[in-house]
Amino acid sequence: MNTRRGLYRLTAIAMLASAPMTVTIAEATPADASAPAAFVNRAEMINWLADGERGLWIQTRDSRWFYARFTAVCQGVNSTNSLAFITRASDRIDRTSSITMPAGRRCRLRSLVPSGGPPEKRNADVVFELLLGAQG
Numbered sequence: 001m002n003t004r005r006g007l008y009r010l011t012a013i014a015m016l017a018s019a020p021m022t023v024t025i026a027e028a029t030p031a032d033a034s035a036p037a038a039f040v041n042r043a044e045m046i047n048w049l050a051d052g053e054r055g056l057w058i059q060t061r062d063s064r065w066f067y068a069r070f071t072a073v074c075q076g077v078n079s080t081n082s083l084a085f086i087t088r089a090s091d092r093i094d095r096t097s098s099i100t101m102p103a104g105r106r107c108r109l110r111s112l113v114p115s116g117g118p119p120e121k122r123n124a125d126v127v128f129e130l131l132l133g134a135q136g
Contacts, residue, residue, distance in 0.1 A: 074107035
């Protein structure tokens with residue numbers, strides 16, 4: 001039984017080691033100097049999706065997407081399902097806002113621009129495996 005469990009673990013490690021690693025980098029839309037600064041009213045936000053640890057996409061009720069880039073790497077944002085937007089008194093998410101995660105880590109936004117949304121095939125290379133030997 002221990003041999004079988006070891007074989008499952010070794011197979012899982014080999015599969016993870018040989019899996020292609022890809023990073024999606026969002027292309028920010030060039031900002032027009034004459035265009036007004038982008039913002040999202042917190043009440044209009046319905047969804048967000050992390051782009052690794054560099055930024056996140058924000059979706060509004062009218063199905064528009066925005067891309068918020070962090071000033072630095074925001075460790076843990078890609079592995080949390082809960083965060084709070086700090087917007088000061090304006091209640092608007094903009095380039096001066098920041099986020100706070102449950103553990104208290106805070107990350108400041110550098111920019112917020114309109115976006116086409118996350119790439120449709122961003123998880124195309126992800127392989128989900130059922131590890132049968134992971135029990136007890």
